Amino acid sequence: MHEILLSLILLLSLTSCEKDDPAADSISTPGTVDITDVVQASFKNDYTDGVSVQVNGTNISISSTGLPDHKTPYWGARHEMYEDFPGTNHANMNITMMPFNYVMTILIYPKEADFKEQTELGAVGMALNGVPLYNDYEGGGLLQENAWGTFDASAAHPGPREDHHYHCEGDYLTADDANLIGFRDGFPVYGRQDMQGTYPDDLDDNGGHLRVTSDFSEAIYHYHVSNEV
Numbered sequence: 001m002h003e004i005l006l007s008l009i010l011l012l013s014l015t016s017c018e019k020d021d022p023a024a025d026s027i028s029t030p031g032t033v034d035i036t037d038v039v040q041a042s043f044k045n046d047y048t049d050g051v052s053v054q055v056n057g058t059n060i061s062i063s064s065t066g067l068p069d070h071k072t073p074y075w076g077a078r079h080e081m082y083e084d085f086p087g088t089n090h091a092n093m094n095i096t097m098m099p100f101n102y103v104m105t106i107l108i109y110p111k112e113a114d115f116k117e118q119t120e121l122g123a124v125g126m127a128l129n130g131v132p133l134y135n136d137y138e139g140g141g142l143l144q145e146n147a148w149g150t151f152d153a154s155a156a157h158p159g160p161r162e163d164h165h166y167h168c169e170g171d172y173l174t175a176d177d178a179n180l181i182g183f184r185d186g187f188p189v190y191g192r193q194d195m196q197g198t199y200p201d202d203l204d205d206n207g208g209h210l211r212v213t214s215d216f217s218e219a220i221y222h223y224h225v226s227n228e229v
């Protein structure tokens with residue numbers, strides 16, 4: 001098992017698959033919305049039972065193995081949750097995915113980080129099933145065209161360390177909807193749509209805005225997935 005801490009100060013446009021480099025803009029949020037109930041109700045993995053939530057003072061820690069709760073070729077050919085790659089144009093991958101020991105610690109009352117640090121590689125958040133959310137970068141650069149051939153039906157694949165992760169929306173995560181899919185930098189991440197079924201047109205450079213959502217009746221800063229390539 002590998003120990004990996006997901007920092008809440010990492011900030012980049014991770015759940016989008018845009019190929020430009022968004023600047024880390026300032027986020028304005030009142031920091032008055034308590035996310036405890038939503039986090040406790042939403043983070044779970046019924047298939048692996050590998051996700052747990054602990055409240056410690058002003059923080060919530062979500063632990064997971066990072067293994068998904070849905071089908072993917074990366075379970076391995078004889079696994080009950082195996083399914084083939086989508087389409088026919090995919091890499092011939094022998095790589096599998098391994099369990100990790102991820103811990104994401106976020107604030108009960110999320111607020112803007114004191115400083116922001118851009119990261120070019122690695123996990124920047126966690127999906128509700130415990131699978132890490134990665135940014136657009138991989139192997140020192142923006143996702144290469146050939147990376148798309150390694151994606152399973154949920155736009156996920158294991159990295160060089162056999163760490164399975166999402167880059168953007170896909171069949172099992174979110175597909176053009178308003179679903180809550182995870183947390184990034186301590187803030188909720190939703191699908192492309194807002195709760196009214198509309199596409200937000202006021203997102204900042206980080207892909208977020210301050211609005212009421214289906215889970216929070218008070219306005220809360222949240223991100224939206226985009227899938228522009």
Ligand SMILES: [Zn+2]
Binds near residue numbers: 138157165167
């Ligand atoms: Zn990747």
Ligand SMILES: [Zn+2]
Binds near residue numbers: 211222
């Ligand atoms: Zn929104």
